[in-house]
Amino acid sequence: MSDEAPSPRLLAIDDSELIHRLLQVRLQGERLELHGALSAQEGLQKARELMPEVILLDIELDTMDGFEVLTHLKSDPKTQDIAVIFISAVSDTMDRVRGLDLGAVDFIAKPFEVAELKARVRSALRMQHLVKMLEHRAQIDSLSGLWNRRYFDQRLQQEWSEARRHGRSLSLIMCDVDRFKRLNDQFGHPFGDQVIERVAQILSGGRGSDITCRYGGEEFGVILPSTAADRALEVAERHRVAIESHTWSGHDDVIVTSSFGVADLTSLPTDAGMEQLVQAADMALYRAKQSGRNRVELATHK
Amino acid sequence: MESKGERFPVWAVDLRSASIIETPEKLAPLLGDFHDDPDMRPIVAMFLGELPKRVRDFEAAFETSDLPLFRRLTHQMKGAAGGYGYPSITQAAIALERCVDMSGDTWTRTCRVHLDALVLLLRRAHAAAALLPH
Numbered sequence: 001m002s003d004e005a006p007s008p009r010l011l012a013i014d015d016s017e018l019i020h021r022l023l024q025v026r027l028q029g030e031r032l033e034l035h036g037a038l039s040a041q042e043g044l045q046k047a048r049e050l051m052p053e054v055i056l057l058d059i060e061l062d063t064m065d066g067f068e069v070l071t072h073l074k075s076d077p078k079t080q081d082i083a084v085i086f087i088s089a090v091s092d093t094m095d096r097v098r099g100l101d102l103g104a105v106d107f108i109a110k111p112f113e114v115a116e117l118k119a120r121v122r123s124a125l126r127m128q129h130l131v132k133m134l135e136h137r138a139q140i141d142s143l144s145g146l147w148n149r150r151y152f153d154q155r156l157q158q159e160w161s162e163a164r165r166h167g168r169s170l171s172l173i174m175c176d177v178d179r180f181k182r183l184n185d186q187f188g189h190p191f192g193d194q195v196i197e198r199v200a201q202i203l204s205g206g207r208g209s210d211i212t213c214r215y216g217g218e219e220f221g222v223i224l225p226s227t228a229a230d231r232a233l234e235v236a237e238r239h240r241v242a243i244e245s246h247t248w249s250g251h252d253d254v255i256v257t258s259s260f261g262v263a264d265l266t267s268l269p270t271d272a273g274m275e276q277l278v279q280a281a282d283m284a285l286y287r288a289k290q291s292g293r294n295r296v297e298l299a300t301h302k
Numbered sequence: 303m304e305s306k307g308e309r310f311p312v313w314a315v316d317l318r319s320a321s322i323i324e325t326p327e328k329l330a331p332l333l334g335d336f337h338d339d340p341d342m343r344p345i346v347a348m349f350l351g352e353l354p355k356r357v358r359d360f361e362a363a364f365e366t367s368d369l370p371l372f373r374r375l376t377h378q379m380k381g382a383a384g385g386y387g388y389p390s391i392t393q394a395a396i397a398l399e400r401c402v403d404m405s406g407d408t409w410t411r412t413c414r415v416h417l418d419a420l421v422l423l424l425r426r427a428h429a430a431a432a433l434l435p436h
Contacts, residue, residue, distance in 0.1 A: 015374070018382035021345045026385075028341070060377055089381035111384025111392055 007033045008125050009052035013043030013069065014087070015061050019110070023056070026114050030121065040064045044072055047079045053128045054121060057104070059088040059095060067102060074103045081131065083124040087112065141214040143193060144200035152213035152221050159211075159225050160274040163265060171232035171264040173222040174281040175203060175239065178257045178293040180218035187251060194248070195256055202242045206235055221278075229264040229298055236260040236296045244294060261285025263299035331430035332423060334387030342387070343434060349386045350431035353424045364417060367410070373402055379420070388427055394420040 010032045012023050020036040027034055035050055037043035040061045047055060055073070059066035066086060073079045086099045089110040096107045105127065106120050139151035147155070156172070163170035177183075177199055184192035196218065203220055204212040211223040222239075224232050243258045261284030268276050280299035288297040336342035356375065363372040376399045383391035398416040405412050 016378040016382055018349060018378065018386070021348065022382065022385045025341060025345050058381075060374070089377055110381035111389070 007031045008054065008128075009033045009035060009050055010054045010056065010121065011035045011037065011043065011046055011050060011052040012056040012087075013037045013040065013046075013061070013066075014056070014058040015039060016058075019058070019087075026117060027121070030118060032121070040066075040069045043069060044079075047073060047082060048076070051078070052082060054124045055082055055084045056087045056108075056121075057084050059086060059090045059099070067098060070099065070102045070104060083128045085120060085124055087117075144196055144214045146200050146204060146220070147211065147213040149213065149216055152211075152215060152223070155211055155213075156221075156223055156278070157274055159223055160277065163225070168226050169228040169264060169266075170277075171224040171227045171229055171262060172277050172281045173224065173232055173236045173239075174215065174261045174278070174285045175199075175220040175222065175236070176259050176285055176289070177218040177243075178259055178289075183254075183256065187254070191248075191251065198246060198248075199243055199256075199258065202246070203239055206239065210235070221281075227264070229262060229266060232262045232264060233296060233298055236262050240294065240296055257294035259285055259288035259293050260296040261288055261299065262296060267299040329426050329429045331433055332388070332390070332426035333430050333433070334427065335389070336387035337430070337433075338435060339387075346386055347431065347434055349382075350428055350434070353428040353431075357421055357424050360417060360421065364410070364414075369402070369409075373399070376402060376420075388423070391420065391423045391427065394423050 008031070010027070012020060012034065014020060014036070015038055017038065020038070023036075024034060035046060035052065037046045040063055043055075043057070043061075046052075057066045057069060061069065066088065070084055070086075073082060073084060084104045085106040085108055086096070086104050087108045087110060088095070091109060099107060105124050108117055108120055139148055140146070141148040159170055162168065177195060180192065180195070183195060196214075199218075199220065200212070200214065203222060204210075206212075206222075207224075209225060210227075211225075213221045213223070215221040222235070224235065227235075237260075240258060240260055243256060246256065248254050248256065261281045263277055263280035263284055265277070267280050284297040284299040288295045291297065334346060336346055339346075356379070360372070360375055362368075363375060376395050380392050380395035380399055383389070383395065394416065398413060398420050401413045401416045402409055
């Protein structure tokens with residue numbers, strides 16, 4: 001049971017305590033973590049803090065109405081994808097249309113029928129699950145199963161900001177399979193694909209905290225949060241050895257090697273941006289290639 | 303929590319004159335749809351226990367012509383009562399809300415009738431609190 005995914009979070013924003021009590025009892029049997037907010041401001045704050053999957057939003061609130069709350073939620077990148085269901089005693093068709101046009105996924109009339117309430121919440125959760133799955137798939141490289149370049153850029157930016165803000169170390173490993181074009185030409189594209197898949201497995205089989213991505217073609221990027229250069233060098237060297245010593249089924253005599261460039265924040269000027277970390281690791285990788293391949297090079301401070 | 307010891311005088315409504323007249327008769331308790339529902343009982347008891355305060359809030363907002371508060375109280379009752387098993391209270395609140403929305407400056411006279419009808423139902427519902435199964 002402990003392996004179960006955490007219960008989805010539902011936030012009810014309604015100025016009536018009566019409604020909160022009712023929801024608590026009526027949604028008791030559902031696999032949900034129910035949270036409540038009695039005002040628009042409290043609701044917006046909790047939405048950002050809790051990041052619920054679904055929000056039940058009343059139209060008539062105190063300082064701002066439900067439409068304004070929804071507009072705020074949709075204009076905030078952090079909360080814009082939360083599924084919002086209007087739950088209101090307002091029965092005007094135009095209000096329903098306005099709510100749906102603003103981005104609400106559904107509308108439940110108060111007083112609500114319990115079975116309908118549950119069914120609509122379940123339906124919103126299903127849709128939310130599908131949206132998240134699609135988002136996730138859009139960030140996965142289909143051949144290697146690793147995070148793709150888009151995710152790499154987003155995640156490195158995020159880790160970069162965190163490291164700068166909290167004064168933590170951060171390293172980046174760039175890896176490129178040596179003479180990959182020749183492997184493709186000599187042994188065919190299916191073997192090339194097999195190399196990409198296997199190298200991806202080796203690179204992602206390291207520490208749990210490392211984030212391995214396919215940067216493009218036969219190039220990979222590994223983000224190592226809270227890791228200084230010396231430790232990153234060890235990780236890269238271990239990967240290099242693992243790739244070099246791998247036996248390729250059906251091609252026993254083939255040895256595939258790879259080159260690595262490693263950079264960390266200390267290899268950069270203090271005012272450097274995230275792009276310069278990638279550049280520094282790329283330069284180190286280039287040096288590894290120039291120095292004979294199948295080696296690890298560390299970026300030097302400029 | 304259900305308020306203990308607080309008792310309403312006995313009331314009846316004369317809709318022709320739109321005034322509330324105290325009578326010696328006992329109010330007929332209004333049993334809700336979830337009267338016997340063990341899951342709902344705790345919050346129904348709480349809902350019924352709080353009705354005297356809500357009646358006072360309605361009356362005070364009406365007397366002071368606090369229209370925004372009056373509308374909010376009415377709207378909340380309309381949205382919640384049915385969920386607690388009292389669709390007739392929701393219907394009375396709908397009529398009152400419509401009256402408030404449409405009446406403009408004359409709302410006090412016309413809406414008094416609807417408010418009295420709602421208050422009567424709230425008091426009858428409160429009278430049923432003592433009958434909830436333990």
